Amino acid sequence: xxxxxxxxxxxxxxxxxxxxxxxxxxxxxxxxxxxxxxxxxxxxxxxxxxxxxxxxxxxxxxxxxxxxxxxxxxxxxxxxxxxxxxxxxxxxxxxxxxxxxxxxxxxxxxxxxxxxxxxxxxxxxxxxxxxxxxxxxxxxxxxxxxxxxxxxxxxxxxxxxxxxxxxxxxxxxxxxxxxxxxxxxxxxxxxxxxxxxxxxxxxxxxxxxxxxxxxxxxxxxxxxxxxxxxxxxxxxxxxxxxxxxxxxxxxxxxxxxxxxxxxxxxxxxxxxxxxxxxxxxxxxxxxxxxxxxxxxxxxxxxxxxxxxxxxxxxxxxxxxxxxxxxxxxxxxxxxxxxxxxxxxxxxxxxxxxxxxxxxxxxxxxxxxxxxxxxxxxxxxxxxxxxxxxxxxxxxxxxxxxxxxxxxxxxxxxxxxxxxxxxxxxxxxxxxxxxxxxxxxxxxxxxxxxxxxxxxx
Amino acid sequence: xxxxxxxxxxxxxxxxxxxxxxxxxxxxxxxxxxxxxxxxxxxxxxxxxxxxxxxxxxxxxxxxxxxxxxxxxxxxxxxxxxxxxxxxxxxxxxxxxxxxxxxxxxxxxxxxxxxxxxxxxxxxxxxxxxxxxxxxxxxxxxxxxxxxxxxxxxxxxxxxxxxxxxxxxxxxxxxxxxxxxxxxxxxxxxxxxxxxxxxxxxxxxxxxxxxxxxxxxxxxxxxxxxxxxxxxxxxxxxxxxxxxxxxxxxxxxxxxxxxxxxxxxxxxxxxxxxxxxxxxxxxxxxxxxxxxxxxxxxxxxxxxxxxxxxxxxxxxxxxxxxxxxxxxxxxxxxxxxxxxxxxxxxxxxxxxxxxxxxxxxxxxxxxxxxxxxxxxxxxxxxxxxxxxxxxxxxxxxxxxxxxxxxxxxxxxxxxxxxxxxxxxxxxxxxxxxxxxxxxxxxxxxxxxxxxxxxxx
Numbered sequence: 044x045x046x047x048x049x050x051x052x053x054x055x056x057x058x059x060x061x062x063x064x065x066x067x068x069x070x071x072x073x074x075x076x077x078x079x080x081x082x083x084x085x086x087x088x089x090x091x092x093x094x095x096x097x098x099x100x101x102x103x104x105x106x107x108x109x110x111x112x113x114x115x116x117x118x119x120x121x122x123x124x125x126x127x128x129x130x131x132x133x134x135x136x137x138x139x140x141x142x143x144x145x146x147x148x149x150x151x152x153x154x155x156x157x158x159x160x161x162x163x164x165x166x167x168x169x170x171x172x173x174x175x176x177x178x179x180x181x182x183x184x185x186x187x188x189x190x191x192x193x194x195x196x197x198x199x200x201x202x203x204x205x206x207x208x209x210x211x212x213x214x215x216x217x218x219x220x221x222x223x224x225x226x227x228x229x230x231x232x233x234x235x236x237x238x239x240x241x242x243x244x245x246x247x248x249x250x251x252x253x254x255x256x257x258x259x260x261x262x263x264x265x266x267x268x269x270x271x272x273x274x275x276x277x278x279x280x281x282x283x284x285x286x287x288x289x290x291x292x293x294x295x296x297x298x299x300x301x302x303x304x305x306x307x308x309x310x311x312x313x314x315x316x317x318x319x320x321x322x323x324x325x326x327x328x329x330x331x332x333x334x335x336x337x338x339x340x341x342x343x344x345x346x347x348x349x350x351x352x353x354x355x356x357x358x359x360x361x362x363x364x365x366x367x368x369x370x371x372x373x374x375x376x377x378x379x380x381x382x383x384x385x386x387x388x389x390x391x392x393x394x395x396x397x398x399x400x401x402x403x404x405x406x407x408x409x410x411x412x413x414x415x416x417x418x419x420x421x422x423x424x425x426x427x428x429x430x431x432x433x434x435x436x437x438x439x440x441x442x443x444x445x446x447x448x449x450x451x452x453x454x455x456x457x458x459x460x461x462x463x464x465x466x467x468x469x470x471x472x473x474x475x476x477x478x479x480x481x482x483x484x485x486x487x488x489x490x491x492x493x494x495x496x497x498x499x
Numbered sequence: 500x501x502x503x504x505x506x507x508x509x510x511x512x513x514x515x516x517x518x519x520x521x522x523x524x525x526x527x528x529x530x531x532x533x534x535x536x537x538x539x540x541x542x543x544x545x546x547x548x549x550x551x552x553x554x555x556x557x558x559x560x561x562x563x564x565x566x567x568x569x570x571x572x573x574x575x576x577x578x579x580x581x582x583x584x585x586x587x588x589x590x591x592x593x594x595x596x597x598x599x600x601x602x603x604x605x606x607x608x609x610x611x612x613x614x615x616x617x618x619x620x621x622x623x624x625x626x627x628x629x630x631x632x633x634x635x636x637x638x639x640x641x642x643x644x645x646x647x648x649x650x651x652x653x654x655x656x657x658x659x660x661x662x663x664x665x666x667x668x669x670x671x672x673x674x675x676x677x678x679x680x681x682x683x684x685x686x687x688x689x690x691x692x693x694x695x696x697x698x699x700x701x702x703x704x705x706x707x708x709x710x711x712x713x714x715x716x717x718x719x720x721x722x723x724x725x726x727x728x729x730x731x732x733x734x735x736x737x738x739x740x741x742x743x744x745x746x747x748x749x750x751x752x753x754x755x756x757x758x759x760x761x762x763x764x765x766x767x768x769x770x771x772x773x774x775x776x777x778x779x780x781x782x783x784x785x786x787x788x789x790x791x792x793x794x795x796x797x798x799x800x801x802x803x804x805x806x807x808x809x810x811x812x813x814x815x816x817x818x819x820x821x822x823x824x825x826x827x828x829x830x831x832x833x834x835x836x837x838x839x840x841x842x843x844x845x846x847x848x849x850x851x852x853x854x855x856x857x858x859x860x861x862x863x864x865x866x867x868x869x870x871x872x873x874x875x876x877x878x879x880x881x882x883x884x885x886x887x888x889x890x891x892x893x894x895x896x897x898x899x900x901x902x903x904x905x906x907x908x909x910x911x912x913x914x915x916x917x918x919x920x921x922x923x924x925x926x927x928x929x930x931x932x933x934x935x936x937x938x939x940x941x942x943x944x945x946x947x948x949x950x951x952x953x954x955x
Contacts, residue, residue: 064880065880141849174803189878189879190879190905191906194906203805204805205804205806205808206805207802207806207876208928209805210803210876211904211928214876214904214905214906214907215926215927218906218910218926258805282805282812318929319809319929320928320929321927321929347663348661349659349712349714349738350664350667351663352661352738353775353776356739421670422644422645423646424521424526424645425521448671448674449646449670450649450650450673451649451670451673453646454670471667471775473774
């Protein structure tokens with residue numbers, strides 16, 4: 044089972060396509076038609092067209108290449124339709140409906156039949172019990188949720204155990220203007236699980252980082268081995284610190300794992316873990332976009348002292364070093380600043396002056412600094428020190444993160460060119476610190492892994 | 500010293516007003532002119548008008564009531580100008596410039612002079628070393644930061660030790676469409692400190708809750724006593740978990756306190772503490788807008804299971820009970836739901852159906868539930884169960900928090916009427932849980948305080 048049929052199909056059949064708004068087969072079709080390739084609405088009791096595409100009676104009657112079927116049908120008929128798909132040569136299917144392993148003995152039996160059919164016909168099945176997936180760069184919107192076409196193409200592939208969390212993450216990225224490389228809700232994971240999805244998106248050109256949402260999995264070791272084996276940085280949000288096993292089992296048919304053991308395992312296998320959805324996206328964007336730093340030492344430059352204290356405090360509490368600068372740096376900073384502000388690390392520049400760019404470059408060039416984290420409240424009359432940040436990002440090949448707050452829409456407009464130039468931007472001082480903490484955790488873990496490898 | 504001259508003046512003098520954009524005296528004047536009352540630009544070397552207001556040579560020459568002076572002048576001339584203000588009968592002043600207690604021996608001496616003058620003339624001095632304050636409901640924009648006029652009037656008074664953090668919070672509220680009742684950056688706290696500001700905003704009609712940002716204070720007990728004495732709920736973000744004392748001292752001239760002691764003290768005095776700026780605003784909005792619950796028990800209703808697990812997990816990890824429902828509730832939920840979803844607490848409704856409102860009301864009426872927390876991914880075709888949420892908020896007098904994610908701008912537009920109806924809305928499952936955690940912490944603390952009180 045390759046996953047190209049699922050994530051890179053030539054044509055799509057929407058089975059159970061419906062003319063009634065609000066029905067799964069309507070809403071899924073409304074999104075699917077955005078696709079660059081062919082999309083076929085399939086329904087034996089419908090005629091005419093739907094969103095400009097002519098209805099077909101069954102998947103076997105489609106005249107053209109169909110790699111992917113979206114099954115917008117109730118659970119009881121899924122097995123027979125999946126068999127039809129298999130016979131028609133369809134290589135992948137999304138099963139949206141619930142009523143499988145998460146729903147008692149009957150459901151488990153039904154899921155076993157689906158699994159057997161998936162194996163027999165070598166169909167990559169996403170779900171059951173999922174809200175689907177998105178690959179915005181290909182307008183591949185295999186979800187029944189409205190307005191997913193608003194989610195732009197970005198650099199992070201979101202792979203979530205829960206379709207709801209997957210969509211929440213996709214829309215968080217949309218509302219902040221970043222987009223995603225892909226979004227996958229795994230659901231009950233009949234044949235497409237974490238490992239398969241991680242390996243696929245490791246080879247997906249737009250994907251620079253992989254963000255995982257995990258409630259639990261029967262094969263934690265396999266997942267960890269996969270994370271270690273891939274080139275793409277992976278960051279994980281593991282839910283289930285407390286015993287919510289009953290609810291989770293009812294959700295995707297999986298028991299949540301032991302949280303502490305999971306966290307320790309991910310650390311050992313080079314995957315930073317984070318405490319929430321917002322940090323998951325910020326960390327993945329940072330890992331994906333920034334170069335690997337030479338070490339964990341952070342230079343903090345802040346225009347407003349208070350947010351700088353928040354950042355330094357948060358970094359230190361997480362064990363990330365905010366070291367003193369070397370003497371040459373300290374001397375130069377004292378020249379640039381007027382003596383009233385604070386020239387140690389974090390550097391408080393005071394309100395932006397023409398020297399702000401020089402301060403940033405001086406800190407970045409300090410012999411003991413590996414990562415640059417800048418905080419600036421956006422002021423429309425001042426703007427950001429964009430050229431200094433660009434040149435640090437480009438010339439010094441050093442990770443640069445800008446944390447900011449400010450009036451909308453000005454701040455959103457002003458950070459867009461910085462993002463384009465390779466600076467990762469986040470809102471709030473805390474999010475800036477948390478993104479850098481994940482970056483440092485990743486670099487430390489990767490270094491430990493490499494040191495543990497035998498020669499050659 | 501009353502603070503009406505500061506936060507409710509009849510007229511304002513902008514001393515050091517300037518025609519040069521980017522200068523403090525220009526940018527502060529640009530904001531100040533939005534005020535409903537009189538605003539006078541003061542500068543002995545300028546003639547004509549600035550933003551339509553005629554320049555005056557000195558504060559003593561102003562022909563009209565002036566309660567408040569904004570001192571947009573360098574530190575060395577602050578004492579003499581403050582004396583002029585005192586002689587002219589000005590009752591309050593904002594001193595923006597740095598170069599006082601945070602800047603060595605000279606600065607400390609200068610601050611002592613300012614303090615003596617403030618006492619002698621009974622002037623309420625905000626600062627020095629602050630970016631000022633805002634009372635959006637009166638268009639009172641005493642800040643030099645651009646576009647503060649975009650911050651709407653809301654229900655939370657932000658009182659921050661750092662002017663930078665104060666502005667960051669104000670703009671966070673703006674970007675989410677909520678506004679603030681007031682924003683105050685205290686800076687060096689010559690005569691307006693936490694206690695004075697808290698007491699003032701306790702009596703400020705638009706203020707329903709007070710959000711504190713604290714780096715440290717010499718008189719922690721006085722602050723705590725004040726928090727306990729006021730009617731308005733207070734929530735605090737205390738920075739300084741690690742030793743960032745050197746930087747903090749250079750910032751507002753105050754040492755950061757001992758973090759653990761501070762946190763314990765606030766708990767004892769009925770003030771929930773939170774770990775970041777976002778949670779600070781969410782918690783304060785929730786405390787200010789929602790009724791006091793009868794107890795700490797949370798009923799969670801979720802349309803998407805994954806975010807519901809995140810919420811339940813986070814509540815449980817914080818010691819907030821998510822109890823089983825009583826038998827009558829469980830029976831009714833089984834009728835409303837199709838048996839495939841999860842009728843225990845949290846309730847997973849599956850995709851919104853006509854019964855969604857009934858599910859919400861059933862949970863809210865459960866004998867063991869005190870607080871309702873709903874998560875729903877916003878779908879434009881489905882909307883929110885607004886009438887059910889409204890009726891719970893209004894008829895049951897129970898706190899109702901809706902956590903949500905979804906496509907912008909649809910989600911922002913759709914939550915606005917819910918906010919107006921008394922439901923507190925936040926983005927992301929984690930923020931929903933965190934807001935409820937602060938509410939429960941507050942109620943538990945208040946109850947302990949009342950039990951500890953002697954009769955009568």
